[in-house]
Amino acid sequence: MVESKPGELKTDHLPPVLHAAETQLVHSASRIFLTIEQLIYIMLGAILALTAILALAGTAELLWTGLQNWQGTTAVIEVMDRLLFVLMLIEILYTIRASLQSGTLSAEPFLIVGLIACIRRILVISLENSDIAQPAKWSAERAELFQAAMIELGVLAFLIIVMVTAIYLVRKHRLS
Numbered sequence: 001m002v003e004s005k006p007g008e009l010k011t012d013h014l015p016p017v018l019h020a021a022e023t024q025l026v027h028s029a030s031r032i033f034l035t036i037e038q039l040i041y042i043m044l045g046a047i048l049a050l051t052a053i054l055a056l057a058g059t060a061e062l063l064w065t066g067l068q069n070w071q072g073t074t075a076v077i078e079v080m081d082r083l084l085f086v087l088m089l090i091e092i093l094y095t096i097r098a099s100l101q102s103g104t105l106s107a108e109p110f111l112i113v114g115l116i117a118c119i120r121r122i123l124v125i126s127l128e129n130s131d132i133a134q135p136a137k138w139s140a141e142r143a144e145l146f147q148a149a150m151i152e153l154g155v156l157a158f159l160i161i162v163m164v165t166a167i168y169l170v171r172k173h174r175l176s
Helices: 016-068 074-102 108-128 140-175
Strands: 002-005 008-010
Touching: 016 074, 074 108, 108 140
Parallel strands: none
Antiparallel strands: 002 008
């Protein structure tokens, strides 16, 4: 078989019987692979949905525990972290649903998941380090932790700028 254009097979040289058999085989294989792909997407979606439900239930339990000890910030950090994790799972589920409906995989939902992950990490770092800069608690060890946190925040801020730019470009390209 000789390719004439990308994705197009040149079958002029084959006898009509072989051409029809080859075409039928290609279409049958394509249908089988599409069905398998859709089944895998459905199973993946079901597992992700179950994971999101379990994470949400765990978050509710953390919230209940946090309400009993409402003066600490640990529960707030953990609840925010888990809620943003659930939001990421929901966005991935949306991506799977959109892929099943359209038959194509889009980059934008993955960029949004990455954006949510960066924001999630920024919030967690900010909450974890909210008391680190207080003069009464300052030490050499805390200075190193603070410096590492600031470097990580800088990298995350850069990643957010890159992902927002990529989302903008994807949307602009889609509209044009």
